[in-house]
Amino acid sequence: MNGEAILPYLIIIPLFGAFSMPMVNLLGRKSREAWAVIISGATLAVGSAMFYSVWENRGIIVYTLGAKSPLGQANFPIRIVWEVDLFGALMVFMVTLVSFLAVLYSLGYMKHDTGLDKYYTLIIILELGMLGIAITGDLFNFYVFLEIMSIASYALVAFRNDTWEGIEAGIKYMFVGSIASAFILLGIALLYGQYGTLTMSYLALKLAESPSVTAKVALALFIAGLLFKSGASPVHMWLADAHPAAPSSISAMLSGLVIKIGGIYALARILFSIYGASISVKTVGWVIIIFACITLVIGNAMAVIQNDMKRLLAYSSVGQIGYILLGLGIGLAAYGSQTGEIAMAGAIYHTFNHALMKALLFLVAGAVIHQLGTRNLNELSGIAKTMPKTTFAFLIGAAAIIGMPPLNGFASKWLIYESSAIFNPILGAIAIIGTAFCTAAYVRVLYTFFGRPSESVMKAKDPEGTMLWPIILLVVAIIVMGLFPWQISEKIMIPAVKALENQLAYVSTVLGGA
Amino acid sequence: MDIMTGVVYPVAGLVGLYIFVSLASLIWEGIDRKLVARMQRRVGPPLLQPLYDFFKLASKETIIPNTSNFMFRAAPVLSLATAIALLAYTPMGFEPILTSKGDIIVFIYLLALLSLFKILGAISSGNPYAKIGAAREAAIMVSREPAMMLAIFAIMWRLGKLGIEKPFSMSVFYQHNIWEIGTPMSLVGALILLYVFIVWLASEIEVGFFNIPDAEEEIAEGLLVEYSGRYLALFKLTKALKAFISASLIVAIFFPWGISGYLGLTDYAATIADLLFHTLKVFLLLFAVQSIFRATTGRLKITQAVDFLWKNVFLASLLGSLLIAMEVIM
Numbered sequence: 001m002n003g004e005a006i007l008p009y010l011i012i013i014p015l016f017g018a019f020s021m022p023m024v025n026l027l028g029r030k031s032r033e034a035w036a037v038i039i040s041g042a043t044l045a046v047g048s049a050m051f052y053s054v055w056e057n058r059g060i061i062v063y064t065l066g067a068k069s070p071l072g073q074a075n076f077p078i079r080i081v082w083e084v085d086l087f088g089a090l091m092v093f094m095v096t097l098v099s100f101l102a103v104l105y106s107l108g109y110m111k112h113d114t115g116l117d118k119y120y121t122l123i124i125i126l127e128l129g130m131l132g133i134a135i136t137g138d139l140f141n142f143y144v145f146l147e148i149m150s151i152a153s154y155a156l157v158a159f160r161n162d163t164w165e166g167i168e169a170g171i172k173y174m175f176v177g178s179i180a181s182a183f184i185l186l187g188i189a190l191l192y193g194q195y196g197t198l199t200m201s202y203l204a205l206k207l208a209e210s211p212s213v214t215a216k217v218a219l220a221l222f223i224a225g226l227l228f229k230s231g232a233s234p235v236h237m238w239l240a241d242a243h244p245a246a247p248s249s250i251s252a253m254l255s256g257l258v259i260k261i262g263g264i265y266a267l268a269r270i271l272f273s274i275y276g277a278s279i280s281v282k283t284v285g286w287v288i289i290i291f292a293c294i295t296l297v298i299g300n301a302m303a304v305i306q307n308d309m310k311r312l313l314a315y316s317s318v319g320q321i322g323y324i325l326l327g328l329g330i331g332l333a334a335y336g337s338q339t340g341e342i343a344m345a346g347a348i349y350h351t352f353n354h355a356l357m358k359a360l361l362f363l364v365a366g367a368v369i370h371q372l373g374t375r376n377l378n379e380l381s382g383i384a385k386t387m388p389k390t391t392f393a394f395l396i397g398a399a400a401i402i403g404m405p406p407l408n409g410f411a412s413k414w415l416i417y418e419s420s421a422i423f424n425p426i427l428g429a430i431a432i433i434g435t436a437f438c439t440a441a442y443v444r445v446l447y448t449f450f451g452r453p454s455e456s457v458m459k460a461k462d463p464e465g466t467m468l469w470p471i472i473l474l475v476v477a478i479i480v481m482g483l484f485p486w487q488i489s490e491k492i493m494i495p496a497v498k499a500l501e502n503q504l505a506y507v508s509t510v511l512g513g514a
Numbered sequence: 515m516d517i518m519t520g521v522v523y524p525v526a527g528l529v530g531l532y533i534f535v536s537l538a539s540l541i542w543e544g545i546d547r548k549l550v551a552r553m554q555r556r557v558g559p560p561l562l563q564p565l566y567d568f569f570k571l572a573s574k575e576t577i578i579p580n581t582s583n584f585m586f587r588a589a590p591v592l593s594l595a596t597a598i599a600l601l602a603y604t605p606m607g608f609e610p611i612l613t614s615k616g617d618i619i620v621f622i623y624l625l626a627l628l629s630l631f632k633i634l635g636a637i638s639s640g641n642p643y644a645k646i647g648a649a650r651e652a653a654i655m656v657s658r659e660p661a662m663m664l665a666i667f668a669i670m671w672r673l674g675k676l677g678i679e680k681p682f683s684m685s686v687f688y689q690h691n692i693w694e695i696g697t698p699m700s701l702v703g704a705l706i707l708l709y710v711f712i713v714w715l716a717s718e719i720e721v722g723f724f725n726i727p728d729a730e731e732e733i734a735e736g737l738l739v740e741y742s743g744r745y746l747a748l749f750k751l752t753k754a755l756k757a758f759i760s761a762s763l764i765v766a767i768f769f770p771w772g773i774s775g776y777l778g779l780t781d782y783a784a785t786i787a788d789l790l791f792h793t794l795k796v797f798l799l800l801f802a803v804q805s806i807f808r809a810t811t812g813r814l815k816i817t818q819a820v821d822f823l824w825k826n827v828f829l830a831s832l833l834g835s836l837l838i839a840m841e842v843i844m
Contacts, residue, residue, distance in 0.1 A: 384583035384638060392584070405623060443652075452581050452640035 003053035003061040003089075007082060009046045010092065010135060013039060014128040018121050025117035033107050036120040040096070040103040043127065047096030054089035058495065060509045061089075062137070070199070070510055077199040081510055083137030085499040087348060090492065091134040091265050094352050098256045098359045099127040101470035102249040108466035109249055109366050119159060126152040126253060130261040137510060139188050139198045139274075146184065146262055150177050150229070153258055156250045157242045169245035173238045180228035180235075187221035190214050200274050201510040204503060207278040219279065222270050223287065230263020232325060233295040236318045240302075243314035244375065248366020251310060255317040256359040260351050264324050268347075268500060271332060276503040285333025292329050293430050296322030300437035304444065309365050309375045312441060313358065316401065319434055320354045323347075326431060327416045330423045335501070339422045344500065345493040346415030353400070353408045353481070360397040360474040364390055367467055371460040377445060382453030386460045391449050393471045398442040400478050403435065408478050411485030527611045528602050535601060538793050539754035540564040545797065546805045553809045564754070568747050576743030581640025589635025590741070590748035593628050597755040600624040604759050605766035607792030608785055609685040616682045618670060621763070622663060625718075628756055629655045632737060632749070639740035647736025650816050651727035657823035658717040661831040665707045665714075668835030669767060672700075675842055687766045695841075703837030704768070710831045711764045715803050717823065719757040722807035723814045757804065761796045769795050 017039030024035040054061060063082040064070040070077040084092070103123060110116060129149030136142045154177060158170025192198055194214040195206040207215055231239040239259065243251045271284060299318030306312035327347025334340030367390050368383060369375055384391040400407035403414070413435070421428030462468060481488060499505070544561040551558025560566075578586065602612045603621045610617070633651050636644040667682075669692055674681040676690045692704045717724040728736045738749055773791045774784035814822065 382581070382583070382640065384585060385581070385640075388584045404627075405620070446634070447637060447648075450583060450585055450634060450638045451645065452642070453583075 003050050003057070003084070004063055006046055006050055006053075007061055007063045007084065007135065010043065010050065010096075010131050011128065013043050013046060014124045014131065017043075018124040018128060021117055021121040021124070029116075032117055032120060036103050036124065037100075037107070039124055040100040040127065043131070044096040044100040047092045047131070050084070051089040051093035054084060054086055055492065055495075058086070058499075060085045060499070060505060062509050063135075076197065077202050077510055080141050081137040081199060081201075082135045082141075083201065083506065083510060084135050085506065086492070086496040087265075087268070087500045088134045090348065090352060090496055091261060092131055094355045095127060095130045095134060095257050095261060098355055099123070099130075099253060101359065101363075101473060102253050105252070105363055105366070105467055105470040106247075106249045108464045109370055110247060113160065113247070115159075119156075122152050122156050122159070123250070123253070126156060126250075126258070130257055133261050133266060137200050139191065139200055139203065141198075142200075142266065143181075143185055143188055146229075146266070147181055149258060149262055150181055153242075153250075153254060157246045157254070159247060159250065160245075163245070165241075165245045169238075169241040173242045176228065176235070176238050180225040183221045183225035183228075187218035187225070190218040190221070194218075199510065200269070201507040204274045204277065204507050205511065207275065211278045215275075215278065219270075219275055219284070223267065223284075226263050226267045226270070227291055228263075229259065230267065230325070231259045231295075231318050231321050232263070232291045233298040233318065233322075236295065236299065236321075239318055240311055240314045243317065243362075244308055244310035248310070248362050248369065251313075251366070252359040252362035255314065255362055256355040259317065259321060260324070260355060263321070264328065264347070264351055268328055268344075271328075272500050273503055273506045276335075276501075281332045281335040285329045285331070285335070288325055288329035289333060289427065290329075292322050292325035293427065294322075295319070295325060296430060296434040297437070300434045300441065303441040304437050306441075307377050309368065309377050309380065309445070310362070311375075312377070312445065313361050313365060316361075316438060316441060317354075317358055319438055320350070320358070320401065322434060323413065323416050323431065324350050324354070326420060326427065330419055330427070331497070334419075334423055339419050341494065341497050341501070342415050343419035343423065344497040345489060346412055346419060348496050348500075349412035349415060349489060349493045350409075353412045353478075356474055356477055356481070357397050357400045357409060360393060360471060360478065361401070363467070363471050363474070364394045364397060367463040367471065368460075370463060370467070372456060374456070377448050379454065379456060381448050381451045381457065383457050383460060384450045385453040386457055387462050389462045389468065390471070393475050394449065395446065396475050396478060398446060400482070402439045402442055406479070406482050408481035408485065410482065411489060415489065524602070524611050528598070531601050531606065531611070532598050534789070535606075535755060535758055536751060537565075538796075539758040540568065540751070542758065542797055542800060543754055546800065546808075549801065549805045550809045553805075564750075568751060571742075571747035571750065572744055574743040576745055579639055579641065579740050582740070583638050583640075585634050585638035586740070587745070589631045589638065590745040590752070593631035593635070594748050594752045594755075596624050596627050596631060597752045597759070600628070600759055601755070603684060604762050605684045605687060605770075606762060607772055607788035607790075609688055613680065613683050613685040615680040617684055618666060618682050621684065622659070622666075625756075625760070626655065626659060628752065632752075635741075635745075635749075636737040636739075641740045643739045644737055647727045647739070651737055653816060653820055654717060654720075654724065654726060654823070657820045658714055658827070661710055661823065661828040662714040664828070664835050665710050665831045666763075666767070668838050669704075669707065672838050672842065684766065687770045688772075691770050692768065692838075695838075697841060699837050699840055703834045703840075706830050706834030706837065708764075708768055710827055710834060711767065712803055713823075713827045715760050715764055715799075716807055717819070718760045719753070719804060721804050722811040723822070724819055725808075725813045726816050726819055757800065758796060761799045761803070762792065765792060765795045765799055769799075 025032045061084040065080045070079045070081045072078045129145050132145030154170055154174040157173050158166050160166040194212055197203050228235040243255055299315050299322055303312050303315035324347045327343045331340045331344030400409040403409040417431055420431050543564040548558040603610050603617050633648040636648040670682050673686050673690045678686050678689050716722055772788040774787045779787050
């Protein structure tokens with residue numbers, strides 16, 4: 001299939017879906033829900049077709065908005081380009097998959113809420129923003145999509161505006177999130193002032209030709225802003241409030257996707273594809289590694305002491321972001337070596353895996369909250385008796401996130417452990433400490449879930465089909481991916497790393513007069 | 515690799531091994547009970563008593579408490595399944611059936627998973643006594659495994675320096691053993707690690723000092739208090755298998771010598787002779803660790819046991835590992 005031809009539909013379909021939602025809404029509740037499912041399903045179809053096409057051709061797709069070639073009459077890019085390599089395509093697939101499941105889940109989960117036309121519009125816009133980030137090859141276009149994603153997520157975090165915590169978390173997230181976005185915008189402005197271009201690949205060329213202090217300042221601003229968006233310590237505090245306050249389908253998208261696309265993916269893209277040749281990757285790698293270690297330990301350790309189920313999952317997300325950042329940092333610091341490649345493969349693999357398992361865990365948490373109306377772990381004792389399927393899904397998700405061998409989390413974490421132990425044994429030890437905390441946190445939850453059923457739990461039952469099916473699909477995905485860990489790593493993750501590290505190809509695909 | 519060598523032979527080997535080890539480990543229990551009885555001037559049950567017990571339990575009515583959930587019924591099956599899977603990675607006088615590089619981690623993981631399923635099954639019963647037992651089991655498990663892991667990784671790493679094709683695999687022990695390094699430092703280190711492993715074995719099979727999670731007198735059978743009938747039979751069988759497997763690990767590390775070479779046997783005969791000789795060594799080791807230890811000591815409190823495992827055994831493991839590693843490092 002021709003990836004270039006279908007690439008625009010990744011934006012067209014959700015944009016059309018979101019903008020037509022207010023009108024479809026006039027036809028009633030059923031059609032609104034059907035429309036949301038159709039739109040996100042169609043996006044999933046396009047996303048997976050594009051992923052397959054990129055994976056099969058091993059190439060980079062370039063799409064120019066408005067013309068055949070990005071170059072126009074000049075010999076430098078004057079148009080907005082979209083550029084998708086295997087890493088980007090993988091992210092696209094991840095976003096469309098989890099978004100589809102979240103929309104499906106929302107049908108049952110959100111049915112007692114009001115204002116659902118806005119909800120479905122926002123959720124599709126959130127997906128749109130994330131897809132845009134994954135495919136864009138233009139820095140300002142990236143910023144626009146980042147803001148689309150961020151603003152949609154501010155609104156969705158505060159969606160239940162009759163609860164005080166929704167509003168509180170929303171305001172907190174919005175205030176600090178806007179500052180982080182402003183950092184990124186400032187960085188873009190500095191780069192534009194210095195180099196006069198916003199196309200990522202051309203900018204990479206210019207940067208390599210004439211490095212400057214401005215570029216370094218801009219890089220610092222990017223790293224600061226994007227670490228915030230990814231929820232790294234010490235700027236993870238918005239995450240711990242935003243995830244519990246949001247509706248669970250949104251938490252699943254926030255934790256599974258937003259912090260990775262808006263944080264990890266963007267960071268990797270900017271560092272590898274724009275700055276790769278012009279900075280000391282070792283220094284930047286160590287900066288990231290330091291934040292990764294702090295994030296790893298703080299996130300996982302804080303997860304152990306939580307009594308609120310969703311807050312625990314939120315802190316666990318912070319901890320897992322620590323692993324991904326560790327992989328990314330080592331991938332930079334050991335750039336070009338086997339170790340760096342393994343670390344980066346581990347980071348990308350863990351990004352994908354964590355999207356699946358954290359989405360699963362948040363959807364399960366949502367099902368529990370939906371049934372019992374409480375997030376307090378102490379009141380959830382013994383739900384295995386009355387909600388066996390949900391608990392089983394949680395068991396699988398928890399085992400996967402700890403990294404138990406027959407499940408998908410094992411291979412990705414193994415790659416990160418292995419590379420960090422080779423790179424620097426102390427980092428390996430820190431990673432293990434993080435896992436020990438993570439294990440303690442989840443075992444504690446399991447201990448509660450399998451215990452003696454409490455009074456309130458006895459009335460609960462497994463959720464309805466629309467909420468159960470996304471959960472089952474994710475469980476199946478986790479198990480099946482767990483059965484072929486090294487094949488996936490070999491066939492998808494390593495090529496994705498190679499594509500990301502090959503800055504020359506990224507630059508020349510656009511500039512080579514496509 | 516065709517389907518015969520790839521699938522059929524390993525499966526057949528695993529099934530055969532499972533049948534043999536189930537019988538051997540249950541018979542060992544009978545021998546153990548007889549020996550302990552003799553030490554206390556009693557007659558003791560017949561040697562096949564554990565088999566009779568097993569069949570009796572299997573035929574009895576199984577009672578499911580109404581506070582239990584699905585894990586209560588799944589846990590005994592899962593833990594037996596884990597034990598059977600573990601057999602494929604256990605050295606039994608010959609290289610394990612599914613040996614590959616790095617399989618030590620699978621071994622440790624499956625061994626820990628056994629305990630985890632037991633804990634999950636216990637807390638799923640909804641019985642507070644079982645929950646206390648489970649908490650104790652978890653505390654002991656977390657305390658005993660680091661010492662063993664440190665020791666075994668140190669030994670495997672050291673043996674890996676002698677030149678082997680599959681590092682960190684269970685087959686290492688049949689290519690080189692810890693005694694053949696031969697320097698005084700490594701001998702002392704190996705003896706210290708032998709102590710570590712013996713205490714680990716005692717805590718793994720929960721005898722003597724470490725008979726804590728199931729302590730009948732204190733918390734009414736602890737972990738297994740709600741289990742009856744078939745499920746209890748499965749747990750008892752798993753426990754016997756686990757004792758055999760854990761002892762096999764120590765035998766493989768410290769006493770890996772086979773007899774087939776001396777008898778001039780080859781092929782299947784050699785395998786069977788080695789397996790029988792290995793079983794004999796396992797019985798001797800279990801006699802020292804299980805029977806004597808069980809007959810001569812009482813249990814510790816849980817805090818004492820955790821303290822002992824960290825402050826004594828883990829430190830010994832650290833010391834032994836350092837001694838073993840010292841010659842390579844310096």
